[in-house]
Amino acid sequence: MDCSNEKPLLAVISQGCAANFGDGEKIARSFASEYRVTFGMPESQKPDAFVLNVCTVKGNAGALKLLREALSTAPEAKLFITGCAPKDFREEVAKITDKVVYTSLRELGRGMLTLPLRESPLVGIVNIEEGCLDACAYCSTRLVKGRLHSYPAADIVQQVKSLVSDGCVEIQLTGQDCGCYGFDTGTNLAELVQQILAEVPGNYKMRLGMGNPRHMMQYLDDLLKCFEDDRVYKFIHLPVQSGSENILKAMNRKHSADDYVMLAEAFNKFPLFTLSTDLIVGFPGETEQDFQDTLDILEKTRPTVCNITRFVARPNTPAYKMAGAVPDEVKHIRSATLAEAFQRIATENNARWVGQIETVVIEKPGYRKGTYIARNAAYRPVAITSEKPLQPGERFTVSIAAAEPFALIGNITD
Numbered sequence: 001m002d003c004s005n006e007k008p009l010l011a012v013i014s015q016g017c018a019a020n021f022g023d024g025e026k027i028a029r030s031f032a033s034e035y036r037v038t039f040g041m042p043e044s045q046k047p048d049a050f051v052l053n054v055c056t057v058k059g060n061a062g063a064l065k066l067l068r069e070a071l072s073t074a075p076e077a078k079l080f081i082t083g084c085a086p087k088d089f090r091e092e093v094a095k096i097t098d099k100v101v102y103t104s105l106r107e108l109g110r111g112m113l114t115l116p117l118r119e120s121p122l123v124g125i126v127n128i129e130e131g132c133l134d135a136c137a138y139c140s141t142r143l144v145k146g147r148l149h150s151y152p153a154a155d156i157v158q159q160v161k162s163l164v165s166d167g168c169v170e171i172q173l174t175g176q177d178c179g180c181y182g183f184d185t186g187t188n189l190a191e192l193v194q195q196i197l198a199e200v201p202g203n204y205k206m207r208l209g210m211g212n213p214r215h216m217m218q219y220l221d222d223l224l225k226c227f228e229d230d231r232v233y234k235f236i237h238l239p240v241q242s243g244s245e246n247i248l249k250a251m252n253r254k255h256s257a258d259d260y261v262m263l264a265e266a267f268n269k270f271p272l273f274t275l276s277t278d279l280i281v282g283f284p285g286e287t288e289q290d291f292q293d294t295l296d297i298l299e300k301t302r303p304t305v306c307n308i309t310r311f312v313a314r315p316n317t318p319a320y321k322m323a324g325a326v327p328d329e330v331k332h333i334r335s336a337t338l339a340e341a342f343q344r345i346a347t348e349n350n351a352r353w354v355g356q357i358e359t360v361v362i363e364k365p366g367y368r369k370g371t372y373i374a375r376n377a378a379y380r381p382v383a384i385t386s387e388k389p390l391q392p393g394e395r396f397t398v399s400i401a402a403a404e405p406f407a408l409i410g411n412i413t414d
Contacts (some may be wrong), residue, residue: 010035013070015062016055018174018209022125024053025118027082032117032377039119040104041073049078051103057141059312060089064096071097084144088315102315122170122363122393124163128156128192129175132185134212136241137322138283140314145176150185157199164202169361169393170375171196171206179211190222197229199221202281203232205361207379210237214255219268227270227364235379236267237305243297244290247283250322257297264301272352274378276305279338283311283330285324291334298341304380310335325332341358343405350403353380360384360410362394372399374410382410 009032013025028037028051038280054063065073069127070079079100081093093100118124129150132142160171175181176291181189187272189211196206208226216223226232240260242248245267248257251253260277267273279294298306353376360374360382372390374382382392382398398410 005059005241007034007043007109008050009035009041009042010037010051011047011070012037012039012051013066014039014053014055016057016084016170018125019127019130019176020053020055021119022127022172022174023083024051025125026127027051027053030118037117041069045053046074047077048074049080050074051080051082052076053083054081054085056084056086056089056314057139058309058316059314060092061384063089064092067093067096067100084136084141086140086143086314086316114171120392122168123172124166124168124170125172125174126156126159126163127175128149128173128178128189129181132177133180133215133246134177134210134254134399135252137250137318138280138311138314140317141176143316147176148180148184150182150187152185153182153187153195154311156192157196160196160200164200164204166392169204172209173206174209177206177212177215178209179213179215183215188222189216190219190226193226193232194222196225197231202231205233205375205377207233207235210236210239212253212255213238213240213254213260216263217255220263224266226266227267227273233274233375233379234270234272234377235276237276237278238263238267239307240297241278241280242283242286242290243294244286247286247290247294250285251280251283252318257293261297261301266301268302269364272356272378274305274380275301275303276307277303278307278309278310279300280309281334281338282326282328284313284319284322284326286326295338295341298338298345302345302349304346306338306346308335308338308342342381346405347403350380350405350408353408354403355401357396357401357413358382358400358410360396360398362390362396373407376408381407383407384410385413386412 003293012028056063081100105211131145131148133148159355174183358376360376362374372384396412397414399413400408401411402409
């Protein structure tokens with residue numbers, strides 16, 4: 001077949017959070033008139049161009065590794081870099097290559113909402129805002145993304161309508177901090193969710209993105225009402241980062257440990273709710289008592305999902321020059337201790353599902369042949385074994401037979 005008249009191939013590769021992946025899809029749409037777009041690193045054909053939508057929240061190593069992989073895969077390809085690319089990252093890139101062109105979503109345009117181009121035909125990622133209202137001492141993302149900019153609710157509702165009508169069974173509302181959505185336009189996340197539920201019928205589920213505790217406290221009662229609708233996953237991501245009041249102040253987090261505990265208890269009143277949080281260990285000045293406070297808040301609030309990160313000093317952030325650096329070996333011990341406690345808690349939480357009869361939606365094939373990963377109403381992954389092929393988007397009734405730290409084990413009953 002003569003492919004000489006085909007458009008050149010562009011590979012869009014995103015890292016990091018759901019917000020970055022949502023941006024990646026919009027970027028892909030903005031290039032769709034000039035290129036054939038694929039997501040991820042192609043296995044056979046060499047791309048003519050790359051868009052590397054990088055994440056440097058935990059350091060530059062992962063983003064630099066992706067850059068080297070792209071250069072190795074297709075040395076002659078054009079290279080665009082976007083995402084979280086702060087000054088120190090760009091300086092390291094310059095030591096590797098001089099062919100990179102930096103761009104941003106705003107420069108490219110937000111992407112045409114009418115185009116169905118996305119990584120998954122069944123998952124619609126909807127960016128509802130960009131930037132934040134905080135100034136956390138360790139965070140470099142805010143240096144790139146800037147202050148809060150909320151997208152109009154009417155535009156978001158229309159995008160969700162388009163995605164649901166195009167076959168999406170899962171809608172992910174995402175952003176750098178969904179908790180402060182609408183604070184710059186006179187609304188909030190709960191009002192947005194209720195508007196979507198009222199105006200977009202259909203058999204889909206919505207997953208709410210990360211929200212900082214101090215913002216979600218301001219409309220908690222209205223937010224809790226959103227979870228009474230079966231179309232909202234019983235899942236919330238509330239990053240506490242530390243259980244120590246001293247460390248939270250040093251981080252400039254502007255919420256207290258008690259604030260987080262109050263929120264966690266409010267959401268945990270829903271049966272079998274999935275609480276997700278983030279914890280940083282080894283922040284400058286963290287004492288053994290500070291770490292014990294973090295361990296205590298983990299035990300008290302019992303999240304089922306927990307991202308544990310060893311502190312990495314990011315240039316141009318206030319934490320970069322803070323005194324009281326914690327030795328790496330101490331960070332490793334503390335993170336391992338947290339991980340062990342968390343995995344025990346997650347296993348115990350997941351064990352509560354054993355014996356439950358659940359309707360789940362197939363998400364993707366599992367790592368082992370004949371296995372599949374599905375999601376239940378609380379966004380828990382459910383591993384299923386089937387002799388016949390299952391397709392993403394199919395719904396099944398399953399019996400939860402066993403529990404592991406990071407997944408449930410289910411058997412199809414219908």
